[in-house]
Amino acid sequence: MDNLVDKKKCIIKSALCLIQEHGFHGCPVSMVAKNAGVAAGTIYTYFENKDDLILGIYEYVVEEIKNYVTERDDISLSFKDRFYNYWKNLTDFYELNPSIHGFYDQFLNSPFNSEETQNKPNAWHEYAYSFFNEGIKRGEIKELNPIVLSILVNTNVNSIVRIKKNFKNKLAKNNMVLDEISHLIWDGIKAK
Amino acid sequence: MDNLVDKKKCIIKSALCLIQEHGFHGCPVSMVAKNAGVAAGTIYTYFENKDDLILGIYEYVVEEIKNYVTERDDISLSFKDRFYNYWKNLTDFYELNPSIHGFYDQFLNSPFNSEETQNKPNAWHEYAYSFFNEGIKRGEIKELNPIVLSILVNTNVNSIVRIKKNFKNKLAKNNMVLDEISHLIWDGIKAK
DNA sequence: ATCGACTGAATGAACGTTCAATCACAATGC
DNA sequence: GCATTGTGATTGAACGTTCATTCAGTCGAT
Structure with missing residues (x-):
């Protein structure tokens, strides 16, 4: 039955x-x-319709992000170090997977990202939430709403990756600057 | 002939x-x-095709943002005050015009926002660029790439407005926190 | 009478979706 | 070991719908 899982993933990736x-x-x-090397009809054995396919991609994408970041988290570190790790890992992941980054950016701002979708359980969002929540509990960051925190951090990483993508060649010197944004955010959220 | 301009605007707004x-x-x-109260064919006297209409909306949107922010800029103030003004005005504008905010967010991450579109002269981007460039020249902010600066600031304002929109009711206490982001960014970019 | 904006039915291409037919293969019977 | 049957995935042509776009005819101002 692994074949079926593979084919579904293949369709999603295409x-x-x-x-x-x-x-x-x-x-x-x-x-x-065509791109996935199957007939059009086949897609409908794996997905109800095109919308369902798009939601399927979203679920896949969110799962991949979560896996990459959680696997590289190290709870034995200080929360500050974990924060910088989180930042770096998310950045790395997007840069390693530009099409995930592009899709995610597009999806977030589209009407597909309905209230219903946002309210569905979502392992990545839950992880990000609990991550920042722990920082608060440990007293290492300010008592902000962890959801807001995670959105803000994710948004900034997102847009920095987009800037790097768009300005690839013109920006050699300024990568440094972009990396500084993480310090800037950390200084803003850390407990005084 | 003002009628023609009005009708074009009416189509764009719809x-x-x-x-x-x-x-x-x-x-x-x-x-x-239907929404604009004209016949389908009429749209084609004002726009070449649907893509052209969408680019037309983008141009309109960008013009509106620029007007709102520039009209409220006061060059006699310190650059720090002007920065906070810029931030507040952009936020206000998006909150007063949620459909512009929604469209812009969607457009930026869509394939419509092609390299070609990005390279077209754009009064709003040019203003934002020159705004931050002046801050640098005056020695009040760090020597960063002004384009990068403007994208970062705009992205953060954008996503804060989105957070406020999505969490309208649940977030009373945290509006304060969101407003603090502007201080956080200012502290990060100001000259030491 | 002229001209250009406007209309909306008509056109045809593109698209999502369906389904009868095919295929691969495992289970069953001999 | 071979033939038969059953099962479920796969195919891709066909269908019906939707949609962007066109254009012959109308309207209204000058």
């Missing part, structure tokens, strides 16, 4: 790249099928 | 709301036409 490149429209099911 | 709500797809030209 769609991920294409959607990132062409947008949600601009990426017909037939194109996804 | 499309703006609908796209913000339903996404670029999910918003057919016929729907825009």
Whole structure:
């Protein structure tokens, strides 16, 4: 039965790249099928419809991010070090997986990201939430809303990666500057 | 001939709301036409095609943002005060015009925002660029790339407005926290 | 009478989705 | 070991719908 899981993942990965490149429209099911090396009809054995496919991609993406970041968290470190790790790992992950970054950015601001989707249990969001919550409990960061904190940090990482992507060549000297943003945020949220 | 300008604006405004709500797809030209009180064909006297309409909305949106922020800038103030003004005005504008905020967020991360679009002259980006550039020249902020600076500030304002929108009710106490982000950023970019 | 904006039904291409037919393969019977 | 049957994934042509776009005809101002 592993074959079925593989094929589903294969469809998801194909769609991920294409959607990132062409947008949600601009990426017909037939194109996804061709790219994944299956017939159009096959997609409908794995997904109810195109919307369901897109939600499936989102779930996959969120799972991948969570795995990468949690695997590299080290709870024996100080929270400050864990924060910088979190930042670096998320950045690395997006840079290693530009199409995930592109898809995620697009999805977050699209109407697909409905209130319903946002309220669904989401391992990545829950992890990020509990991560910052722990920092608060340990008294190492200010008593802010952990949800807000995680959104802010994720947004900043997100946009820094986007800036690096867009300004790849013109920006050699300023990568340094971008990396400083993490210090800036840490200084802002750490307990005084 | 003012009638023509008005009608064009009317079409743009109608499309703006609908796209913000339903996404670029999910918003057919016929729907825009109905909402604007014109026939579908009329849209084609003002725009070459749907893509051109969407770019037209973008240009309109960018113009509106620029006007609001520049009109409220006061060059006689210290750069620090001007920075806080900039932040507040941009925030206010998005909160007064949620559909512009929604559209802009969506547009920035979509394939419509192509390299070509990004390289087109853009009064708002140029203003933001020159704003931060002046801060650097005056020696009041660090020597960072002004483009990077403006993107970072705009991104943070953007996402704070989004957080406020999404957490409207649950967040009474934390608005304060969100407003603190501006201090945090200022502390990070000001000259030492 | 002229001209350009406007209309909205018509067009045709594109797309999501379906489904009858096919295929791969495992289980069963001989 | 071989033939038969059953099962469920796979295919891709076909369907019906939606949509962007067109254009012949109308309207209204000059």
